Amino acid sequence: MRVLVIGSGGREAAIAWACRRHDHDVRVAAELPSPIDADLVIVGPEAALVAGVSDQCMDAGVPCFGPSASLARLESSKGFTRTLAKTLGLPSPAFHLSSSAEEAIAWWRELGRPVVVKLDGLAAGKGVIVPDGAEATEAAIRELVEQGPIVLEERLTGPECSLMALCDGTVARPLPIAQDHKRIGEGDTGPNTGGMGAYAPAPIPYDPDELTATFIQPVLDHLADVGAPYIGVLYAGLMLTADGPKLLEYNCRFGDPEAQAVLPLLTDDLAELALACCNGALGERHVQSAGASCTVVAAAPGYPATPITGGAITFGADCDDALLFRAGTDGQSVTGGRVLAVTGLGDDLATARDRAYERLGDVSFDGMQVRRDIGWRSIGARLTSYAAAGVDIDEGTRAVDQMKEAVERTHGPAVLRGVGSFGGVFSLAAIKAMDDPLLVASTDGVGTKVELAARLGQYRGVGMDIVNHCIDDVLVQGARPLFFLDYIASSKLDADQVAEVVTGMAEACEVAGCALLGGETAEMPGVYAPGAFDIAGTLVGVVDRANLLPQGELQVGDVLLGVASNGPHTNGYSLLRKIFDWLPMDSTPPGFDAPLGTTLLRPHRNYLPVLDKVLQAGSVKALAHITGGGLPENLPRVLPTGIDANIELGSWPVPPLFALVREVAVGMPTDELYRTLNMGIGMVVVCGPEQVEMVQGMIDEPTWRIGELVAADDHADDDAESRHGRKVHLR
Ligand code: AMP
Numbered sequence: 001m002r003v004l005v006i007g008s009g010g011r012e013a014a015i016a017w018a019c020r021r022h023d024h025d026v027r028v029a030a031e032l033p034s035p036i037d038a039d040l041v042i043v044g045p046e047a048a049l050v051a052g053v054s055d056q057c058m059d060a061g062v063p064c065f066g067p068s069a070s071l072a073r074l075e076s077s078k079g080f081t082r083t084l085a086k087t088l089g090l091p092s093p094a095f096h097l098s099s100s101a102e103e104a105i106a107w108w109r110e111l112g113r114p115v116v117v118k119l120d121g122l123a124a125g126k127g128v129i130v131p132d133g134a135e136a137t138e139a140a141i142r143e144l145v146e147q148g149p150i151v152l153e154e155r156l157t158g159p160e161c162s163l164m165a166l167c168d169g170t171v172a173r174p175l176p177i178a179q180d181h182k183r184i185g186e187g188d189t190g191p192n193t194g195g196m197g198a199y200a201p202a203p204i205p206y207d208p209d210e211l212t213a214t215f216i217q218p219v220l221d222h223l224a225d226v227g228a229p230y231i232g233v234l235y236a237g238l239m240l241t242a243d244g245p246k247l248l249e250y251n252c253r254f255g256d257p258e259a260q261a262v263l264p265l266l267t268d269d270l271a272e273l274a275l276a277c278c279n280g281a282l283g284e285r286h287v288q289s290a291g292a293s294c295t296v297v298a299a300a301p302g303y304p305a306t307p308i309t310g311g312a313i314t315f316g317a318d319c320d321d322a323l324l325f326r327a328g329t330d331g332q333s334v335t336g337g338r339v340l341a342v343t344g345l346g347d348d349l350a351t352a353r354d355r356a357y358e359r360l361g362d363v364s365f366d367g368m369q370v371r372r373d374i375g376w377r378s379i380g381a382r383l384t385s386y387a388a389a390g391v392d393i394d395e396g397t398r399a400v401d402q403m404k405e406a407v408e409r410t411h412g413p414a415v416l417r418g419v420g421s422f423g424g425v426f427s428l429a430a431i432k433a434m435d436d437p438l439l440v441a442s443t444d445g446v447g448t449k450v451e452l453a454a455r456l457g458q459y460r461g462v463g464m465d466i467v468n469h470c471i472d473d474v475l476v477q478g479a480r481p482l483f484f485l486d487y488i489a490s491s492k493l494d495a496d497q498v499a500e501v502v503t504g505m506a507e508a509c510e511v512a513g514c515a516l517l518g519g520e521t522a523e524m525p526g527v528y529a530p531g532a533f534d535i536a537g538t539l540v541g542v543v544d545r546a547n548l549l550p551q552g553e554l555q556v557g558d559v560l561l562g563v564a565s566n567g568p569h570t571n572g573y574s575l576l577r578k579i580f581d582w583l584p585m586d587s588t589p590p591g592f593d594a595p596l597g598t599t600l601l602r603p604h605r606n607y608l609p610v611l612d613k614v615l616q617a618g619s620v621k622a623l624a625h626i627t628g629g630g631l632p633e634n635l636p637r638v639l640p641t642g643i644d645a646n647i648e649l650g651s652w653p654v655p656p657l658f659a660l661v662r663e664v665a666v667g668m669p670t671d672e673l674y675r676t677l678n679m680g681i682g683m684v685v686v687c688g689p690e691q692v693e694m695v696q697g698m699i700d701e702p703t704w705r706i707g708e709l710v711a712a713d714d715h716a717d718d719d720a721e722s723r724h725g726r727k728v729h730l731r
């Protein structure tokens with residue numbers, strides 16, 4: 001088919017591209033030639049239609065896709081459109097036609113709401129003012145009324161979309177819904193332009209066929225009834241208000257830049273479709289499309305007010321995934337306001353958008369104006385709930401329901417408010433009996449052990465870990481736990497998993513007579529890696545000042561008694577996970593009494609029941625909880641200046657897990673190993689040499705004499721190359 005496209009902008013370039021794609025012989029011309037040497041004419045701009053191009057074709061017997069001058073009034077006269085829409089009962093804003101400023105102002109005052117002021121006639125996008133405030137509204141009315149009759153419209157709010165339908169006089173078929181970006185500035189700010197970008201299909205909560213039935217078909221039916229069938233594109237500019245879609249305007253042609261976005265999506269032949277429209281045969285044809293597109297306009301400096309032309313353009317290389325449509329350029333330099341548009345294509349909008357911007361990165365001219373936000377509304381438009389953004393409040397509620405019982409089991413009479421209240425409330429009445437009660441508080445986290453727990457799907461133990469870790473931290477100052485508060489964060493909240501963790505916490509609290517007073521569960525997609533979670537907690541305990549540890553003076557000759565750990569507790573997991581990366585977690589290495597995964601996940605011990613008796617007897621001078629930093633870093637926390645500790649390696653049985661680590665990590669110095677892992681000792685009791693037997697007797701499990709306190713000696717042989725100030729000597 002010989003197709004003649006009338007016009008000279010980016011839209012016409014896109015129409016031509018869509019026809020050439022199906023091997024038609026396409027010519028683009030600014031004006032209708034004589035004679036009209038074409039089998040089909042497709043008209044781009046409204047001005048050509050208003051000037052009667054379609055009527056001229058009709059006279060010459062050439063099929064023309066585009067309405068007659070008389071029907072182009074749908075676009076050229078806003079008053080005509082508003083009156084027609086009212087007659088047909090189409091959802092529209094309240095409006096008023098006027099030629100007098102005073103009368104228009106009176107109508108607006110009566111309406112009592114913000115309005116938009118529009119010139120009745122064509123004004124190339126410049127005849128619309130959206131004023132803010134009374135002063136600006138009056139000024140806008142006075143300004144536009146000078147230029148001709150005006151239309152005042154109730155100012156609607158909501159996202160806009162462009163519904164373009166191919167019409168054959170009786171049948172209308174919608175193209176994918178597009179969204180234009182009318183303002184010059186990012187975030188939809190600044191003056192209106194012809195359009196700085198568009199994308200399609202726009203995610204809107206309405207069916208394009210239903211929108212067509214509401215906004216296009218009644219007009220088509222009406223015009224057919226009055227003997228003036230509408231052939232061409234009927235474009236309804238819609239605003240999607242809280243009260244549903246409303247009509248902003250009709251255009252009698254493809255939108256620009258909507259055409260550049262929508263036409264490349266058509267899989268059907270545009271020329272054939274347009275010809276079918278001219279022949280009243282659209283009903284027999286499909287209008288099919290696929291994929292997503294994003295069109296970004298590059299505008300001249302000074303656009304839209306006073307575009308500066310003449311600058312040289314670099315176009316960059318052609319590519320398959322993006323199309324470049326020229327508009328205000330002669331192929332070398334800037335000749336108009338909107339200079340060109342690039343359309344990226346893809347299976348989804350994100351891909352299409354990336355491709356558009358990538359291709360546009362190749363294009364440059366001085367002062368090039370490009371909005372970087374084309375399509376930005378689509379992300380918000382797709383979300384229907386917080387859950388869709390990855391945060392599921394219902395799942396949080398489900399987790400709370402599941403954990404509630406276990407948590408409430410930890411609540412004695414001291415708990416006045418717990419789960420569900422803004423803050424936990426705990427009565428201190430019981431500790432009034434103490435002479436000088438001291439609160440001891442500790443906050444800690446489980447560390448990277450949680451990764452292992454998540455991998456193996458075993459969550460209860462890490463809940464116990466955090467509570468017991470905190471209990472031991474206050475226990476070494478002689479304090480007993482009062483209450484605990486937890487924090488669980490994850491990329492994706494899973495109620496069952498959270499309930500498992502909190503149940504573990506509650507069980508550990510119950511054993512220790514500690515109230516689980518409150519907590520927080522946070523769902524943080526994008527902060528935590530997918531599948532990851534994190535656990536932390538705070539524990540508050542109490543001790544009477546007389547029982548605060550350390551007690552008395554630590555002296556040379558005091559004995560260090562080691563109490564067994566249950567495993568690595570909560571430390572060294574980054575190392576352990578690395579060392580055992582390729583060893584299956586369900587394998588059982590020699591000497592182990594359980595599979596590797598189970599061994600690694602054994603919960604932190606709570607030393608309160610173990611040491612309760614001996615603490616009450618008052619025979620302990622100090623306690624050191626062996627956590628991060630191991631024996632070398634934790635013992636010094638209770639040692640006074642001038643006193644060091646000697647640790648006799650081999651004085652306690654190193655459990656199989658630690659022995660295996662020592663065997664495998666052949667290059668790791670002993671000191672480094674003991675700094676990373678507890679190596680089988682989770683708690684160290686310091687007591688006078690004469691108390692050793694009694695203390696060991698009051699602890700109902702094996703303990704080991706692992707070393708003693710010595711005078712600080714800068715010349716100790718194993719100390720020669722070590723850091724200054726080291727207090728623990730591994731021998
Ligand atoms: P128009 O040329 O009539 O589509 O108006 C240009 C732009 O002005 C529209 O795309 C809207 O952003 C805005 N506009 C027009 N009419 C209204 C209205 N009644 N309420 C709110 N905004 C409007």
Ligand code: GLY
Pocket residue numbers: 180194195251254255256257258
């Ligand atoms: N992009 C809006 C229009 O073509 O009217």
